[in-house]
Amino acid sequence: MLRWRHGCTILLAALLAACGETTDAEDPAARADAARLDVMFSAQTRVWQDARRTELVAPDGWLSLIGLHRIELKSHFIGSGKTAGIRLTMGPEALGLLQSDAGTHAFTPERGVAVTLDGAPVRGRVSLQTDADAAPSVLGFDAGKGSLTLIERGGTTFVRARHEEAPTRRRFTGIEYWPTARNWRVEARFVPSAAGATLPIANILGMVEDTATPGTVAFERDGVGYRLQALDGGDGALFLIFADRTSGHGSYSAGRYLDAPAPGADGRLQLDFNRAYNPPCAFTAFATCPLPPDGNRLDLAIPAGEKTYIPATTV
Structure with a gap:
């Protein structure tokens, strides 16, 4: 946030x-x-x-994604060549061998190909950590312009590929916003959940995971009350995933995100919908965005914040 x-x-x-x-x-x-x-x-x-x-x-921002590959076998050759099991759209034809077994992962670079692990040159077989670990590993390639990481979603592990020359980054057209309006910064009240409460959150891949929810945020608009179930935003802050009546009609069809500050001691906070933003999936096909829970689909039009992203059709 x-x-x-x-x-x-x-x-x-x-x-x-x-x-x-x-x-x-x-x-x-x-x-x-x-x-x-x-x-x-x-x-x-x-x-x-x-x-x-x-x-x-940013070179490692969401626009730099070039691939999302499910790990299905114990061994996958990675590269941009036609025979690669995990085929990259950019980078060397043969990058190396990924081996996975019982939740552990290792990578061996192709001979003569420069690869780094967390910035240090790789000389042989190295172990890899996923984003479920405290320190996820980053494999660098193509003189540092590309990277591979392992991510876990719904019990499945994927290889996420990035490259700073990704077409989505080079063709980025900018973001369009509704006009800023002070009346879309609304007063709200936080209602804590019971300890250990969870919320089923589906992602764009169709996976559903029970996710901890600290509570609900309630606000009013034109005399009508609305509630949004919140996720943990870190350091006491809240993360809101919502859809509204502009979804698919001006804003991104799958919904938008909103970061909210930590509530005060009295539970009060402000929601600034001028800062509602598109999930990564609005910009790339290689993200795993969480989607709004059923209770966060509002019967309310919120013409504030980011509009639907329209990508360029040519380089």
């Missing part, structure tokens, strides 16, 4: 509290205050949007 300078956040919150979210149309001073708040709020939102773009287009 992107975090902002504490002082700036406090200043804006104080101004909002002093002036309120509505203004008297007949009061020039109130209109001027509202205009200043709009400018400040839009500026903060643009900072978030810029950081979001930087994260996406």
